[in-house]
Amino acid sequence: MLIRRKFLQQGILGSLGVLLARKGAAAVPATEPAAARNAEAGKPIVISTWAPNAKANAAAWKVLAANGSALDACEQGVWVPEADPNDTSVGYGGYPDRDGRVTVDACVMDENGNCGAVMCLEHILHPVSVARKVMEKTPHVQLVGAGALQFALSQGFEKVNLLTPESEKAWKNWLKTSKYDPMITVEERTQKSKKMLNHDTIGMVALDGKGNLSGACSTSGMAFKMAGRVGDSPIIGAGLFVDNEVGAASCTGVGEEIVKICGAHVIVEMMRNGLSPEEACKKACERIIKRNGLEKSKNLQAGFVAVNKAGEVGGYSVAAGFNYAVHDANGARIIDAKHVL
Structure with a gap:
């Protein structure tokens, strides 16, 4: 109140x-304060995938409310799930691949179109910060595997064991059947939604008090994936895209499907052509369904969030069960996304 x-x-x-x-x-x-002056203009504001990331938004909002940059806000926001052992799909505590190794992916993109990413990185607690170092300290955009780890260590990051006892136990239980299917049935999706277990990637985008946009994305990927598998999360244009003249978008869900439509980039371009964030996210969902056909699409999920230059936000998903967190001068709120199916 x-x-x-x-x-x-x-x-x-x-x-x-x-x-x-x-x-x-x-x-x-x-x-x-900038947060007060820009409240009516819709900025600053931060939006992230999934309700549990309200706590990540809270960390990001502290930066934005102090007139900090959108990039700093997104980095510090993403730190929260990356260090949370109870989050089984981002960073520490994330479920491993089928060989029992936790590999993480992350990317960042700032208001100037600069970007950095790491893929299949092991032993690093905050891959989002390594991705930022790639952007700021190297001439490259993406570093992968052993090379990404070598770079992280050269920048002062320390090696840690990301595999918690709980995640190791889950992996050993999975080994009994070794069933791997990234698709999800309607029944499974309904049950996971009720239990709030469908949180995976954190995708976060923000607009700061100066009117600049940035974003970050981080994940440990699909549980028990094939070794070396990388989804959409660290791929600029797929899991994240920022255009400071237009808006920013990020994604979650079956990464392979999001990559195939360049999901985040599609949404930003739709906003460039006049669609609202919500309408643009809906169009991306419709592209996935059109490409896969209705029957196959019933067993997959992809969710999108976006913010435009005016500070308007929106989200949409292929199927029911997706929600997103928003934090601005009005406070924090969770929104159940509309869905196509």
């Missing part, structure tokens, strides 16, 4: 400033 009251007060002050300016008087002083 206090947050809401403060927000309304800020809105009244902003309106008063406009009236005074029209009469030739000075507007409200620019000494107000």
